[in-house]
Amino acid sequence: MEAGFDVGSRLRHLRKSRDLSQRELAKRAGVTNSTISLIEQNSVSPSVSSLKKILDALPVSISDFFAGDAPSQPQPFFRADEMTDIGDGHLSWRLVAARRPDRSMSIIHERYPPGADTGTDMLEHDGEEGGVVISGEIEITVAREVAVLRAGDAYYFDSRLPHRFRNIGNHECVIVSANTPPTFSDGGQELHHA
Template sequence: MIYGIANALDISLDYLFGVGEDGAVPARRQGEQLAGEADALPRFAMTAALGAAAAGPGAADAGTADVGRPGARPSGAASGADPADGPSVLPDEPVVQRRSRRRTIDLASGVRWERLTPQQDARVDFLEVVYQPFGRSTDTHASIRHDGREYQLVLHGTLHADIGFETYVLEAGDSLAFDSATPHQYRNMTDQEVRVISVVIHHTA
């Protein structure tokens, strides 16, 4: 509910709780789990999870599943690499996101989100998404909807994208763009890992 309020006001939880005037997120020990940490979750996932509380009436229908429901919540902690693995991003230099220090979330459905921005950005979710063999965007096998416009670029492997009533098979180098209010889900139907660059641009007031 708190995230829903912050989302409705278009402010971050960091701002709401006054965590760091510069917007920096405190560092975490490797493997540490912070229950309910919304900053690590892409905004579209939390919006879907909270339904009308976060996105307003009519944002989702009864035929769609919430990606943030108990079965689809992260099965592992959001994590970062040990500082010894590579250079870190200083709070006063929020420009470069080192690969070794990406914020990551593992979903129970066999998907990993890796945030590509040094800090949370309320306007856009910029992610590298890894689909394990036979992994899918939701473990309920149902489509989701959320605000914004969505772009996907397949880097490696073959991804099945269900957009509305159509299914598209995307190979490496293929991309797509659509309104995220359209029910959709992604599936890896192979025994090989699939890697995708995902961008969701949210509607702003």
């Protein structure tokens, strides 16, 4: 997660603003009560999929979670240290313009270390996504199609199709991707790799 971003406090604030107990949020999200407690205490760093399940139960998108309550004024340029990392501490997904109000798309600088995997549960959500592999290689499954993409290769698909990303190589894979709508999902039990 982004250095300096207090995941625990943000989750606690959102939970309390919706007048939910830790137990009720855990029940809605399908996770244990201790999971919510440990995240709120910053004792554990949740995976993106775990955090997504919890946020879907509120419902709050990953983008909105990391954007915070006060959007920034629109600006055209962003330095590397100004992008919000919405990864899970192992995978890095840096979101461009996370705090920009009324964003119409998400642009993400993704880094997958060797062995990284979005998980055996295939991801599905409304929208479309595409990207270009900058370095390394990534195995992408979309519905029943599987391909290994390398630097310069690209993908574009309907995000409602079940999909998965895995770095099967020995080097980090870097991807620059975009998806729309920018919220990844607007509730339900949907997940996204970014």
